[in-house]
Amino acid sequence: MQTRPLIRLLYVSRAAGPQTGTVSTSILSVAQTNNRKNGITGVLCQGQGLYLQVLEGQRSAVNQLYAAILNDKRHHDVELLQLEEITTRRYPDWSMAHVELSDQDLMIRMNHPDFDPYTASGSTVMQLLTALVSSGDRLTMPPA
Numbered sequence: 001m002q003t004r005p006l007i008r009l010l011y012v013s014r015a016a017g018p019q020t021g022t023v024s025t026s027i028l029s030v031a032q033t034n035n036r037k038n039g040i041t042g043v044l045c046q047g048q049g050l051y052l053q054v055l056e057g058q059r060s061a062v063n064q065l066y067a068a069i070l071n072d073k074r075h076h077d078v079e080l081l082q083l084e085e086i087t088t089r090r091y092p093d094w095s096m097a098h099v100e101l102s103d104q105d106l107m108i109r110m111n112h113p114d115f116d117p118y119t120a121s122g123s124t125v126m127q128l129l130t131a132l133v134s135s136g137d138r139l140t141m142p143p144a
Ligand SMILES: Cc1cc2nc3c(=O)[nH]c(=O)nc-3n(C[C@H](O)[C@H](O)[C@H](O)COP(=O)(O)O)c2cc1C
Pocket: 027, 030, 031, 032, 034, 035, 044, 051, 053, 065, 068, 069, 070, 072, 074, 075, 096
């Protein structure tokens, strides 16, 4: 049987309001339930008024979810940073892991004081995110 193409997508967005625990809990609980059903895995990173999210899965499922995310009023300025076809998932076991960014993450801790995901290259943002996730700080990983 031919397997369907898998893709990995990375975007950045600005939170519409304060990134409170209530907002993130409601986004994450729906995300984790839906993603398990739809074979989506990834990471949602939030803080500093931003969301950075990696979505992995079958191309049609990722496209459908991204279309819903683009229309979600809880954030704006959604900008696609990277899209690649993949053969293996980076986060096969996480329906949507969650990372809280501190005020220093990405920018200072990673030695990128001027770091701005809206102007940096997609591959740089992906690398920083990957490093942040593998450091394990403030990471919560619900199973896929
Ligand atoms: C930053 C952000 C990340 C989101 N991530 C996901 C996700 O990974 N999976 C998901 O199903 N919905 C996610 N959502 C919610 C979707 O935009 C949308 O509300 C949801 O998919 C609708 O689900 P429903 O049709 O079951 O109500 C996210 C929303 C925001 C603001």
